[in-house]
Amino acid sequence: MGHLIPLAEFAKLIVSKHGFTATIMTFASTASKTQQAFLSSLPSSISTLSLPPVSLSDLPPSAAIETRMSVEAVRLIPSITSALEQLKTRHTVVGFVADLFGADTFDAARDAGLRSCLFFPTNLMTLSLLLQLPEIDANLTCEFKELVEPVKLPGCVPIPGTEILSPLQDRSNECYKWMIHHGQKYREAEAILVNSFDEIEPEAAKILRHPEPGRPPVYPIGPLIQTGSTVDKAGREECLDWLDKQPANSVLYVSFGSGGTLTKEQMDEVAYGLELSGQRFLWVVRSPSDAGDFSSNYYDAESKKDPFVFLPEGFRERTKDIGMLVSSWAPQTKVLAHKATGGYVCHCGWNSTLETVVHGVPIIAWPLFAEQKQNAVMLSEGAGIALRLEKREDGVVGREEIAKKVKQLMEGAEGKRVRSKVAELKEAAAEGLKEGGAASQALAEVVAMWKKGSGCERDLPNGNSH
Numbered sequence: 190m191g192h193l194i195p196l197a198e199f200a201k202l203i204v205s206k207h208g209f210t211a212t213i214m215t216f217a218s219t220a221s222k223t224q225q226a227f228l229s230s231l232p233s234s235i236s237t238l239s240l241p242p243v244s245l246s247d248l249p250p251s252a253a254i255e256t257r258m259s260v261e262a263v264r265l266i267p268s269i270t271s272a273l274e275q276l277k278t279r280h281t282v283v284g285f286v287a288d289l290f291g292a293d294t295f296d297a298a299r300d301a302g303l304r305s306c307l308f309f310p311t312n313l314m315t316l317s318l319l320l321q322l323p324e325i326d327a328n329l330t331c332e333f334k335e336l337v338e339p340v341k342l343p344g345c346v347p348i349p350g351t352e353i354l355s356p357l358q359d360r361s362n363e364c365y366k367w368m369i370h371h372g373q374k375y376r377e378a379e380a381i382l383v384n385s386f387d388e389i390e391p392e393a394a395k396i397l398r399h400p401e402p403g404r405p406p407v408y409p410i411g412p413l414i415q416t417g418s419t420v421d422k423a424g425r426e427e428c429l430d431w432l433d434k435q436p437a438n439s440v441l442y443v444s445f446g447s448g449g450t451l452t453k454e455q456m457d458e459v460a461y462g463l464e465l466s467g468q469r470f471l472w473v474v475r476s477p478s479d480a481g482d483f484s485s486n487y488y489d490a491e492s493k494k495d496p497f498v499f500l501p502e503g504f505r506e507r508t509k510d511i512g513m514l515v516s517s518w519a520p521q522t523k524v525l526a527h528k529a530t531g532g533y534v535c536h537c538g539w540n541s542t543l544e545t546v547v548h549g550v551p552i553i554a555w556p557l558f559a560e561q562k563q564n565a566v567m568l569s570e571g572a573g574i575a576l577r578l579e580k581r582e583d584g585v586v587g588r589e590e591i592a593k594k595v596k597q598l599m600e601g602a603e604g605k606r607v608r609s610k611v612a613e614l615k616e617a618a619a620e621g622l623k624e625g626g627a628a629s630q631a632l633a634e635v636v637a638m639w640k641k642g643s644g645c646e647r648d649l650p651n652g653n654s655h
Contacts, residue, residue, distance in 0.1 A: 190224060190447060191540055192288050195310045195384045197231060198413040199286075204234045207636045209283075210655045211235045212276060214269065216261055217242035230417070238272055240265050253364035255356045258290040259371070266297045273301035280655035283639040286382070289319075292374035304642050306635065307378040311539040312385045313393040313409065314567050315354065315560045317342040320404065322357070322372040333357055344392030346571040354560040376404060380635055384411040384539065387627050388617035389546065389572050408631035412543035412618050415522060426520050428471055429527065431513045435469055438531030441595055442524050442550070443472040446536040449557045450478035453499060455585050460504045462591025463512065468599045471513045471524065474500065525550050532598045535575075537564040546574065549615035551607040553578065553594050555586070574611040576603060 193215070200211040213231075215224065217240060228237045243264040245257055252260075276282050285298035286306045295305040309316050318325075321342060333340070336350030356364045375381065386409050387394040397407040432440060443463070445451065451459065456477050463470050474496040496516055497505065505514065521541070524530055525548040533545050537556045542564060545552055552575035554565035568575035576594050578586045598604040621628040640654070 190227070191538060192290075192310050193219075193224065193227070194415050194540060195411075195413045196286075196288060196308055197227070197235070198415065199308060199382070199384075199410070200235050201232065201416070202410075202413070202632065203636065204232060206632075208654065209234075209636075210280065212238055212655065214238045214240055214272065216240055216258070216265070218245070218257070218261055240268050240272070243268075253356060253362065255290065255364040256362075256367055259293070259364075259367040262287075262291040263293045266294060266300075269294050269297035270300045273297060273303060276655065277301065282655045283642060287378075289371065292371050292377070295374065295377050304379045304639070305377065307375055307381045307405070309381055309383045311383075311560055312564065312567070313383055313390045313397055313407070314342065314345045314348075314563060314571075316375075316381065316383055316407070317345060317393060317397065318348075318354070318563075319368065319372040320375060322369050326360075326369055329360070332360060342393075344390070344394075344396040346567055348563050348566050352562040352566050354563055355558050378405045380638065381405050381407045382632075382635060383407060383409045384413050384543065385409045386411050386618055386621045388621070389614055390567070408635055410628050410632045410635075412547055412622075412628075414540065414544045414547055426523070428513055428515050428519055429523055432471065432524065432527045432529040435529040437528045439599070440469045440471055440527075440529045441466075441532045441534060441553075441599060442530050443470055443534040444519065444521065444536075444541075445473075445475070445534075445555065445557060446538045446541055447518075448538075449536045450475050452585075453477040456499060457501050458585060458588045459591060460501050461588035462586075462595065464504065464508055465588055465592035466595035466599075467511070468595050469511045469529075470508075470595075471515065471519070471530075473515050473517065473519045475517055522548075532595075532604070534595075537561040537568060537575075539564060542568065543618075546611060546614050547618055549612050551575070551598060551604065551611045553598055572610070572614065574607050574614060576607060 197213060200213060203209045204211055211234070213228070213235060215228070215237065220239065231237070243261055245260060248257060248260060273282065273285065282303060284306060285303045286308045287294045289307065289309050289311070292307060298305040318340070325340070333350040333353040339347035339349045340353060341347050356368050359365060385394070394409055400406060443459070463472065476496040477499055497514060522544055525533065525544050530550055533550050533552050534555055535541055535545060535552045537554050538559070538561055542552070552568060554569055554575040554577050556562040556565040565575065565577065569577045576598055578594055579590055580586050598607070620626050623629060
C-alpha cells in the first residue's frame with residue numbers, strides 16, 4: 190500500500206490535469222481487502238488490472254520482501270506484455286510506469302513497443318544511492334555497517350554505514366544482489382519520476398535535475414500524498430472529536446506506520462516516556478512484535494490481538510486526561526491536518542514524512558526498517574525538520590530520552606527551530622504543485638515526452654491517451 194498510494198495519486202494527477210486515462214496493474218501477492226477498497230475508490234478514468242498469481246514456492250521462507258517482489262515482477266513479464274498488447278487494442282497507449290521494485294518489467298514495455306518510466310515513491314537520496322550502488326559495491330571491501338567513514342552521495346548529507354537502507358545491510362543476502370540489479374536497470378528508463386520536491390533536498394535535486402550521460406532525466410513531481418481517504422469509520426472518528434477539545438499545537442501524534450511494530454519492552458518505554466513528558470498525546474497502538482521483527486505488519490495493518498492489553502498496568506487510567514489511545518489505525522492525514530496536532534513521533538517512512546511536511550508538523554524521528562534510518566538522517570541533518578532519539582546500548586530508546594525529546598519538540602527552543610523549518614517546507618511544497626510551480630512543470634515535461642512519442646503533441650481526446 191505504501192507504494193500503491195503515491196502511484197495512484199500520480200495516476201489521478203495525469204488524469205485530472207492532463208486528460209489521460211490510466212490502468213494500474215497490481216500483483217496477486219499483495220491483494221487485500223484494504224487494497225481492494227482503495228482501488229475501487231479511484232476515479233472511473235483509472236482502471237485496475239490484477240495480474241495472475243505466480244508461484245514463489247521455490248524461494249526460502251526467509252526470503253526478504255524486496256526479493257519476493259522483485260522475483261514476482263520478473264515472472265510476470267509475459268503476463269504484463271500480454272496485458273499491454275490488449276490495452277493497445279482499446280487505447281492509444283503512450284507510456285508505461287513501473288514501481289521501484291518492478292524495473293524488470295521495462296522488458297514487457299519494450300516488447301509491447303512502449304516507453305518506460307520509473308516511479309520512485311521515496312526520495313532523491315535513496316534514488317542517488319541505488320543509481321550509484323553498482324559502483325559503490327565494486328569498491329566495497331566490507332559490510333556498510335562496518336564502514337569507518339560515512340557514505341557520501343552527491344548533494345546529500347553523509348550517511349553513516351549503519352543507517353544505510355536495511356536491504357543493503359547484508360551483502361551475502363539475495364535481496365542485496367537484487368538492489369544492485371535494480372540500480373543498473375533504472376538506467377534503462379526514459380525518465381525517473383520521484384515523489385519528492387526540490388526544497389526538501391535542494392542540492393540532490395539540483396544535481397539530479399542536471400542531465401548526465403547514461404542516466405535518465407530525473408523529475409521531482411511531489412509531494413504526492415493520499416487524498417480522499419477511502420476508510421470512513423462510522424462517520425467522524427472518535428480521535429478527531431478528542432482533538433477538537435485540545436488546544437492548538439498541543440498534541441503529539443505517535444504512530445510507527447502501517448507496517449511498523451515495536452517489541453514489548455520498547456512499547457513499555459514509549460508508554461512511560463509519554464507519561465513522564467506530561468504532554469498531550471494521540472498514540473496509534475499496535476500489538477508488539479513477538480520476535481522483534483520490526484516490519485511484521487508490512488502487509489497487515491490490523492493488529493492480530495487487542496493491543497491495549499500489552500500496555501503497562503494502570504497506564505491508560507493514569508494518562509486518561511492527557512492521552513488518547515487508538516487501536517491499529519487512525520485517519521493520519523486528518524490527524525496531521527488538525528490544528529491541535531503539534532508534533533509527530535514518526536517512523537520516517539516517506540509517505541508519512543511527506544504528509545507531515547504538507548501539514549507543517551515537526552518530527553521526532555523513530556526509524557524502523559527499509560530506508561527509514563537514512564531518511565531520519567536526511568530529515569534531521571539535511572532538511573532540519575526532525576529531532577533524533579538516542580538509543581541505549583541494548584538498542585532500546587529509554588523513557589527518559591523519550592520524555593526529554595518530546596518536551597524539547599513541544600516546548601523547547603529546538604522544537605521552535607524545527608517547527609519554523611517545516612513551515613517553510615510546507616509553503617514551498619504547496620507552491621511547487623501549483624500551476625507553473627517546479628513539480629507541476631516537471632510533470633508537464635514528462636507529459637510532453639509521452640505525447641510527442643505517441644506522434645501527437647496536442648491534447649489527445651479524453652479516453653484515447655493512456
